[in-house]
Amino acid sequence: MTFKNTQDVKQALNQQQYIASDEIATIMYLSQEIGKPLLTEGPAGVGKTELAKAIAQATGRELIRLQCYEGLDETKALYEWEYAKQMLYTQLLREKLNDTLSGAGNLTEAADRLAQEEDVFFSMRFLLQRPLLKAIINDQPTVLLIDEIDRADAEFEAFLLEVLSDFQISIPELGTIAAKHIPLVVLTSNNTRELSEALKRRCLYLFIDYPSIDQELNVVQLKVPELEPKLARQAVEVVQRLRGMDLRKSPSISETLDWAKALVALNSNSIDSKTLENTMSILLKHESDLSKAQRRLRQLTGEPMNPDEDDLIGGIRWQN
Amino acid sequence: MQERVVKFISALRTMGVRVSLAETADAFKAIEKLGIQDRNQFRLSLRATLVKDAADLDSFDELFPLFFDANTSPPLMDLLQDLSPEEADKLAEAIRQMNERLQEMLERLARGEELSQEELEQLGQMVGVSQADDLHYQDWMSRRMEQALQFQQVQEALQELMETLRELGMDEERLQQMGYLMDQNLDAIREQIRQYVGSRIAENLTEPNREDGIDQLMNRPFNALSDKDMKILREEVRRLAAILRSRVSLRQKRAKSGQLDPKATIRSNLKHGGVPFEIKYKDRNLKPKLVVICDISTSMRYCSELMLTLLHAMQDLISKTNAFAFIDHLEFITPDFVGKQANEAVDSVLVRMPPGYYSTDLGYALRNFNSDYMDTIDSRTTLIMVGDGRNNYNDPQAETFRTMARRSRRAIWINPEPQTQWGTGDSDMWKYAPYCNDILRASTLSELTNAVEKLLN
Numbered sequence: 001m002t003f004k005n006t007q008d009v010k011q012a013l014n015q016q017q018y019i020a021s022d023e024i025a026t027i028m029y030l031s032q033e034i035g036k037p038l039l040t041e042g043p044a045g046v047g048k049t050e051l052a053k054a055i056a057q058a059t060g061r062e063l064i065r066l067q068c069y070e071g072l073d074e075t076k077a078l079y080e081w082e083y084a085k086q087m088l089y090t091q092l093l094r095e096k097l098n099d100t101l102s103g104a105g106n107l108t109e110a111a112d113r114l115a116q117e118e119d120v121f122f123s124m125r126f127l128l129q130r131p132l133l134k135a136i137i138n139d140q141p142t143v144l145l146i147d148e149i150d151r152a153d154a155e156f157e158a159f160l161l162e163v164l165s166d167f168q169i170s171i172p173e174l175g176t177i178a179a180k181h182i183p184l185v186v187l188t189s190n191n192t193r194e195l196s197e198a199l200k201r202r203c204l205y206l207f208i209d210y211p212s213i214d215q216e217l218n219v220v221q222l223k224v225p226e227l228e229p230k231l232a233r234q235a236v237e238v239v240q241r242l243r244g245m246d247l248r249k250s251p252s253i254s255e256t257l258d259w260a261k262a263l264v265a266l267n268s269n270s271i272d273s274k275t276l277e278n279t280m281s282i283l284l285k286h287e288s289d290l291s292k293a294q295r296r297l298r299q300l301t302g303e304p305m306n307p308d309e310d311d312l313i314g315g316i317r318w319q320n
Numbered sequence: 321m322q323e324r325v326v327k328f329i330s331a332l333r334t335m336g337v338r339v340s341l342a343e344t345a346d347a348f349k350a351i352e353k354l355g356i357q358d359r360n361q362f363r364l365s366l367r368a369t370l371v372k373d374a375a376d377l378d379s380f381d382e383l384f385p386l387f388f389d390a391n392t393s394p395p396l397m398d399l400l401q402d403l404s405p406e407e408a409d410k411l412a413e414a415i416r417q418m419n420e421r422l423q424e425m426l427e428r429l430a431r432g433e434e435l436s437q438e439e440l441e442q443l444g445q446m447v448g449v450s451q452a453d454d455l456h457y458q459d460w461m462s463r464r465m466e467q468a469l470q471f472q473q474v475q476e477a478l479q480e481l482m483e484t485l486r487e488l489g490m491d492e493e494r495l496q497q498m499g500y501l502m503d504q505n506l507d508a509i510r511e512q513i514r515q516y517v518g519s520r521i522a523e524n525l526t527e528p529n530r531e532d533g534i535d536q537l538m539n540r541p542f543n544a545l546s547d548k549d550m551k552i553l554r555e556e557v558r559r560l561a562a563i564l565r566s567r568v569s570l571r572q573k574r575a576k577s578g579q580l581d582p583k584a585t586i587r588s589n590l591k592h593g594g595v596p597f598e599i600k601y602k603d604r605n606l607k608p609k610l611v612v613i614c615d616i617s618t619s620m621r622y623c624s625e626l627m628l629t630l631l632h633a634m635q636d637l638i639s640k641t642n643a644f645a646f647i648d649h650l651e652f653i654t655p656d657f658v659g660k661q662a663n664e665a666v667d668s669v670l671v672r673m674p675p676g677y678y679s680t681d682l683g684y685a686l687r688n689f690n691s692d693y694m695d696t697i698d699s700r701t702t703l704i705m706v707g708d709g710r711n712n713y714n715d716p717q718a719e720t721f722r723t724m725a726r727r728s729r730r731a732i733w734i735n736p737e738p739q740t741q742w743g744t745g746d747s748d749m750w751k752y753a754p755y756c757n758d759i760l761r762a763s764t765l766s767e768l769t770n771a772v773e774k775l776l777n
Binding site for chain 1: 346360361367368371373374
C-alpha cells in the first residue's frame with residue numbers, strides 16, 4: 001500500500017496508534033514520493049524507531065531492522081559467504097565431484113569442468129543475507145530501518161551511500177543486484193556525532209523534538225486509556241516540567257508511558273508527593289537527577305503550574 | 321517562484337547553511353509533489369530537503385518568512401473619512417500650528433498613507449541598509465530609519481496635537497479614539513519599515529561576496545586574522561574535522577598490532593580451510609584521553625579557539641576530553657561546550673572571568689591545575705598545552721609542569737611561535753621544553769590541522 005496524500009499518512013499512522021504531527025506526515029509522504037531515505041534526528045525516546053515500525057504496520061510492509069553499533073561492518077550489514085556450509089557441501093558431494101571429474105583427460109579439462117560447476121558454490125544458497133541485502137532482494141516492498149546510524153563508524157556511513165542512492169549492491173561473485181522494489185528507508189540518529197555531509201545530502205531530514213503538552217497528552221490517552229484524563233494531564237505536566245530542568249537525562253515519551261501505566265497499576269487518584277517519590281525512578285535514571293527533581297517537585301505538586309516562575313528552566317539539552 | 325526559491329537557497333548559504341546542488345534539485349522535486357498552495361506543506365518540503373542539521377533549523381525559520389510571506393504591512397486607517405467637517409477643520413488647524421516637517425508626517429498619519437517604495441529606498445540609502453548582510457542588523461537598521469523619520473519628535477508632536485485639539489474644543493471621547501488610531505498608524509509604518517529592512521537584508525544575503533580565498537586564509541598567521549576571516553575559518557574547520565576524522569578513524573581501526581583475536585581469526589580463515597593466513601588483532605583501545613590547557617589571552621585566542629573547535633568536532637575519536645582555559649587563572653571549560661560551538665564556549669568563559677586588566681600568568685594557572693584537577697591526568701592521558709609560553713615574567717612553575725608531564729602518557733605543546741623566538745622577552749618556553757615529548761608549531765590553520773592529526777596518531 002502507498003499513501004495518497006499527507007492526510008492519508010496521518011490517518012494510517014493514527015490507526016497504528018502513532019500520533020504524527022503535520023511535519024512528520026508531510027515529510028514521510030515526501031520520502032515515499034521522491035524515493036529518498038528519511039533521516040530522523042532528535043533526543044532519545046521521542047519515537048523515531050516507533051515511527052518506522054508504525055510505517056511498516058500502516059503500509060503492511062515487512063520491517064527490516066539494522067541496528068548500528070561501533071565496529072559494524074559489511075559482513076554484518078550486507079552479506080557473508082557461509083564458508084562452513086560450503087566446506088560441508090564439498091565434503092558431502094565429494095563422490096559426485098569425483099564422477100564429474102573422472103572422465104577428464106588432463107588437468108586443464110578437469111579444471112574447466114569444475115569451473116562449470118562453480119555457480120553451485122557461489123549461489124544464493126551459501127549467502128548469509130544480512131538486513132541490507134534482505135531489504136534489497138525482497139520480493140515484497142519493505143521498510144528498512146537503520147537504527148542509530150551515529151553509533152556506526154564513519155566508513156560504514158560511506159559504505160551505505162551506494163546502497164542508499166542507487167539501491168543496489170555489488171557482490172563480486174554474483175554481480176550487481178538491484179532492488180526489485182525500492183524500500184522505504186528510515187535512518188535514526190541520536191546526534192552523538194556529526195554525520196557526514198554526503199549521507200545527509202542523500203536523505204530528507206526530519207527533526208523530532210519532545211512533544212508539546214497536548215501532543216504528549218494525546219499519546220498517553222491513546223496508549224494508556226485506563227488513566228483518568230485529569231490525572232493524565234497532571235502527569236504530562238510533571239514530565240514536561242522535568243524536561244525543562246537541567247537534568248543529565250530527560251524523561252522520554254516511552255518513560256512517560258511507563259509511568260502512566262505505573263500510576264494505573266498503583267491505582268493512584270492524584271499525584272501527591274508520596275506517589276511521586278515512589279514512582280519517580282521510572283522517569284529518571286540517574287541518582288543526581290532523582291534527588292534534584294524530588295526536591296523541586298515536592299514544592300510544586302498541588303500548586304498551579306506557572307512556567308514563568310520556574311528558575312530551573314534552562315535551555316533544553318539533549319546530548320547523550 | 322523558481323527564482324525566488326533559488327534566491328532563498330543562496331541566502332541560506334550565506335547564513336552558513338550547507339546546501340548542495342542535489343539538495344536544491346530535491347527541493348524542486350518536493351515542491352512539484354506537494355505544490356505551493358498549502359503554505360505549511362511548502363515550508364516543510366523546503367525544510368526537509370534543504371536543512372540537514374538541527375542547528376540550522378533556526379536560520380531557516382528566520383529566513384523563510386522574509387522570502388515567502390507576502391509583504392503585507394498592517395493597513396493604515398484614514399481618520400478623515402470618519403470625521404465631521406468641522407472636526408476635520410479643527411484637526412487641520414491644529415496640524416497647521418506644528419512645524420513644517422512634522423506637519424507632513426502628521427498629515428500622513430491622519431490620512432493613513434503608507435510610505436512609498438521610493439521613500440523607503442531613500443531612507444534606506446540614508447542609513448546604509450545596502451551594506452547590512454546579517455539579520456541581526458534588522459532591528460538596528462529599522463531604528464535608524466525611524467530616527468531619520470524623526471519618530472521621537474512625531475510622537476511628542478502627537479501628544480501636542482492632542483492637547484491643541486483639546487483646546488480647540490474637540491470632544492474628549494473622539495479625541496481618545498483619534499489618538500488611538502494615530503498610534504495604530506504609527507505602528508503600522510514602523511512595521512512597514514521593519515519589513516522593508518528585512519527584505520533588503522534578505523536580498524543582500526543572496527549576493528555572495530567572499531573576498532579571500534580559503535587557501536590563503538588557511539596559511540595566514542592567527543594574529544593577522546580579522547573577525548570576518550575567523551567566521552570563514554570556523555566553517556572551514558568543520559570541513560577539515562570531517563576529513564581528519566575519517567583518516568584517523570581508519571587508522572585507529574586497522575590495528576597492525578595488539579592482542580590476537582582468536583574468534584575473528586578463525587572466522588576470517590574458514591575460507592582458507594582453517595589455515596590462519598589472515599591474523600586478526602583485538603585492539604580497540606586506541607582512543608586517546610585528552611587534557612587540553614589553552615591560553616585564551618588576546619594573542620592566543622584564535623589559535624586556542626580553532627584548536628578546541630577541531631577537537632570538539634572529533635569527539636567520537638577521543639574517549640574523553642577535559643578542556644581548561646586560562647588567562648591569569650585556570651577555568652574548567654568542558655561544561656561550556658554542551659550544545660555550543662567553541663567560540664561561544666570561549667566567549668562564555670571570558671564572561672565568567674571578572675572584567676579588568678589581565679596579565680597572563682601561566683605559572684599560576686599550572687599551580688591551579690596541580691591543586692584542583694591533577695586527577696584528570698592518568699597514564700593514558702595525553703596532555704596538550706596550547707600557548708606561546710609567555711609568562712609576563714611571573715614564576716614559570718616549570719617543576720609543576722614536569723610533574724604533570726610525567727604523570728601523562730605524553731605531553732605535547734602547541735606553540736604558534738617559531739623556535740627562534742623562544743626565550744626572547746617574557747617567553748619561558750625553554751624552561752618547559754625539556755619536559756615535552758613533542759613541540760609542534762602551529763601559527764596557521766593548516767599547521768594546526770597537521771598538529772592535531774599528529775596528536776591523534
